[in-house]
Amino acid sequence: MDDLKNIFSLFDTEYITEYKTSWLKVKLSFSSNLLDVAQMLQKNGLRTISTISPTDFIDENKIEMNYFFEDLVTKRNCWLKCDIPRELKHCKIESLSNLFKGALWHEREAYSMFGVKFLNHPDLRPIILSQDYYNKFPFRKDFDWQEHEKNSVENMNLIVESFQEEEHLSENKLDPNSSEMILNWGPTHPASGPIRLKVHCDGEDILGIDPDIGFVWRALEHLVTQKDFVGAIVAVERLCFMDNINSMVCYAQAVEEIAEIEITEFAKWMRVLLGEVGRISSHMMGMGGFYNAMGLHTVAMWNMDMRELFLDFLESYSGARIATASVEAGGVRYGLAPEMLEELQKALDKFDATKEDIKNIFINNPTMKMRAAKLGILTQDEVQEYALCGVVARASGVKTDIRIDEPYAAYDQIELEYVTQKGGSAKDRLFQLFEEIEQSVSIIKQAKKHIEQKIEEGEFNPTKDYMVKMPKKLPKGEAIARVEWARGEVLMHLVTQEKAKSPYRLKMKAPSFNHTMMVEHLLKGETLSDIPLVFGSLYICQGDLDR
Amino acid sequence: MILEILKKVLRVSRALFVKSPAQEDVRFTKMHTSSRYRGKHSIDYETCIGCDSCNKICPTGAITMKHLPFKKQNIVPEVNLSICIFCGLCEDVCPTKPHKSIVLSGGRYDMISGGWHKDQEDFWVHVDIPQSYIDARLEEEEAARVKKELAAKKKAAEAAAAKAQEGEES
Numbered sequence: 001m002d003d004l005k006n007i008f009s010l011f012d013t014e015y016i017t018e019y020k021t022s023w024l025k026v027k028l029s030f031s032s033n034l035l036d037v038a039q040m041l042q043k044n045g046l047r048t049i050s051t052i053s054p055t056d057f058i059d060e061n062k063i064e065m066n067y068f069f070e071d072l073v074t075k076r077n078c079w080l081k082c083d084i085p086r087e088l089k090h091c092k093i094e095s096l097s098n099l100f101k102g103a104l105w106h107e108r109e110a111y112s113m114f115g116v117k118f119l120n121h122p123d124l125r126p127i128i129l130s131q132d133y134y135n136k137f138p139f140r141k142d143f144d145w146q147e148h149e150k151n152s153v154e155n156m157n158l159i160v161e162s163f164q165e166e167e168h169l170s171e172n173k174l175d176p177n178s179s180e181m182i183l184n185w186g187p188t189h190p191a192s193g194p195i196r197l198k199v200h201c202d203g204e205d206i207l208g209i210d211p212d213i214g215f216v217w218r219a220l221e222h223l224v225t226q227k228d229f230v231g232a233i234v235a236v237e238r239l240c241f242m243d244n245i246n247s248m249v250c251y252a253q254a255v256e257e258i259a260e261i262e263i264t265e266f267a268k269w270m271r272v273l274l275g276e277v278g279r280i281s282s283h284m285m286g287m288g289g290f291y292n293a294m295g296l297h298t299v300a301m302w303n304m305d306m307r308e309l310f311l312d313f314l315e316s317y318s319g320a321r322i323a324t325a326s327v328e329a330g331g332v333r334y335g336l337a338p339e340m341l342e343e344l345q346k347a348l349d350k351f352d353a354t355k356e357d358i359k360n361i362f363i364n365n366p367t368m369k370m371r372a373a374k375l376g377i378l379t380q381d382e383v384q385e386y387a388l389c390g391v392v393a394r395a396s397g398v399k400t401d402i403r404i405d406e407p408y409a410a411y412d413q414i415e416l417e418y419v420t421q422k423g424g425s426a427k428d429r430l431f432q433l434f435e436e437i438e439q440s441v442s443i444i445k446q447a448k449k450h451i452e453q454k455i456e457e458g459e460f461n462p463t464k465d466y467m468v469k470m471p472k473k474l475p476k477g478e479a480i481a482r483v484e485w486a487r488g489e490v491l492m493h494l495v496t497q498e499k500a501k502s503p504y505r506l507k508m509k510a511p512s513f514n515h516t517m518m519v520e521h522l523l524k525g526e527t528l529s530d531i532p533l534v535f536g537s538l539y540i541c542q543g544d545l546d547r
Numbered sequence: 548m549i550l551e552i553l554k555k556v557l558r559v560s561r562a563l564f565v566k567s568p569a570q571e572d573v574r575f576t577k578m579h580t581s582s583r584y585r586g587k588h589s590i591d592y593e594t595c596i597g598c599d600s601c602n603k604i605c606p607t608g609a610i611t612m613k614h615l616p617f618k619k620q621n622i623v624p625e626v627n628l629s630i631c632i633f634c635g636l637c638e639d640v641c642p643t644k645p646h647k648s649i650v651l652s653g654g655r656y657d658m659i660s661g662g663w664h665k666d667q668e669d670f671w672v673h674v675d676i677p678q679s680y681i682d683a684r685l686e687e688e689e690a691a692r693v694k695k696e697l698a699a700k701k702k703a704a705e706a707a708a709a710k711a712q713e714g715e716e717s
Binding site: 232 | 555558579581583584606632633634635636652
């Protein structure tokens with residue numbers, strides 16, 4: 001940390017404070033220093049930009065930029081802030097994309113949503129938004145959503161026209177005598193989900209891929225600001241249904257930090273238990289997705305069969321299988337009954353009984369290994385450069401796991417080690433998924449045992465302890481919270497105003513955004529038939545890609 | 548090596564004795580149920596105090612408050628199920644005790660099954676209040692009003708009498 005502080009002594013800063021265990025929070029006086037600071041941070045080992053989050057302070061007529069620098073090796077992080085003017089003409093800042101490739105899309109997102117112009121950005125096109133929102137910057141506080149909705153027919157026509165125009169352009173650009181073409185992979189391809197990859201190909205060789213995302217953009221970050229702190233959980237959990245619990249845990253932590261409230265020990269353990277169940281249900285879908293892309297649906301079926309029992313537990317606990325809405329700021333929403341743990345035990349038994357079969361048939365599958373072992377290889381350097389996280393990062397051998405690096409809930413009391421692979425290929429990512437399911441099962445067993453023991457000893461009261469009272473109004477403040485979500489690190493940056501009843505700004509950094517950035521990098525020079533496999537192995541969910 | 552092969556043969560041959568899940572006729576097995584299952588709402592208009600909390604917390608705006616011809620407790624929630632996301636927050640905030648006035652846990656899952664629907668009205672949880680209840684409540688209110696008025700009159704008369712007495716005395 002001290003060497004980081006030394007860097008900032010060279011520049012004008014408003015404050016330098018240590019934040020949490022591993023963060024240094026710094027506000028620069030002048031945004032013009034940003035590039036120099038970033039360069040020095042990079043030399044110091046902070047090679048990753050997790051995300052970029054502008055906050056629009058309309059009353060103070062400024063936009064505050066937040067940069068989250070991370071070092072995946074030494075676990076030192078830096079939260080860098082600076083102000084820039086709000087008027088569109090002067091709303092400019094130096095781009096960091098040339099130093100940190102992971103910032104490429106995040107800067108495009110900040111540009112599309114807030115109109116922050118990044119100077120010297122190699123490719124500053126709008127992203128996520130549909131054409132009718134271009135140059136309107138919807139996340140600015142003065143954007144009128146209702147006014148925009150009124151012209152829905154014109155908006156729709158505009159989207160169609162732009163699509164046709166784009167098709168013409170891409171055909172005109174290509175040489176008619178060559179075999180080059182632009183192929184739309186998705187949004188209705190069986191393996192794609194709602195995403196469109198514009199594949200520029202020559203025959204079956206891929207020359208380039210430009211992902212078109214935003215098909216399921218719900219403006220969740222804006223939606224949250226329209227609800228109160230409790231109602232916001234239903235927007236936050238829709239980050240992705242497959243693991244909805246950990247995203248709510250992340251949001252709840254941010255709110256609790258601003259409210260300065262400590263939750264009960266029982267609630268912490270419940271968050272671990274529920275979170276791991278969510279992770280398992282997501283990873284099982286992920287494994288199924290990987291094999292579906294290869295054309296074998298048996299794994300998905302087997303996994304679904306097991307997953308049902310885990311969902312049964314979630315249903316018994318919260319009353320819903322998928323959209324559980326079960327974690328609130330202040331604890332968890334419901335108490336626990338002993339028969340629910342019995343149901344969970346059934347699911348664990350089923351997994352233990354099926355585990356060996358899955359391992360023998362699908363994980364050690366020679367055909368799969370032949371197909372996937374040399375495809376989509378990501379090196380450790382690329383992981384750091386592009387800010388990859390979670391399963392994808394660990395499959396390349398990078399030891400990163402928020403549960404260990406910055407323990408939250410009750411993870412500090414749980415025996416847990418980094419699970420990593422070496423190769424970084426598509427095959428390794430499948431192996432990683434399976435080993436992480438095994439790890440999650442062991443965590444669930446530990447948590448279950450602990451909870452049962454404490455209930456027996458009378459230290460936990462499962463019908464009363466689950467929730468502490470939260471104040472209705474929160475003070476002015478801001479917080480960041482990170483959790484290890486099923487797909488990787490989720491970072492939420494929450495800003496509240498004085499006597500706030502609803503969040504002023506919530507930035508959700510979701511892992512699929514960075515992972516989709518890698519599609520072009522991994523597939524350039526490969527053939528068309530590799531697209532589903534590599535795409536499937538990256539474990540992308542459009543829910544958190546578009547938000 | 549031989550041991551490995553034997554193990555594999557054993558593992559595979561197990562399938563001969565275990566009934567495959569595909570053979571199971573799930574039509575006759577009971578589905579998983581939960582007492583907390585968040586399904587169709589039931590609204591108790593008699594205990595509802597009309598505090599509007601459920602309407603305020605609803606994240607999707609699925610709840611509208613129906614006006615009743617009373618002076619107090621004159622609103623009661625109605626839910627549009629085609630907007631509702633069944634998060635259950637309305638039940639959480641409902642302040643009535645011991646039973647909540649708006650309840651969806653333990654509700655039915657088959658709210659939108661059972662034939663074709665032609666009307667959006669089918670996806671509403673309406674509160675049907677019998678006329679007799681309305682009349683009884685109105686009567687009650689009327690009685691309370693009359694009682695209050697009488698009491699006020701009596702008080703006024705007493706005050707007037709007291710004043711008159713005072714005047715006489717002076």
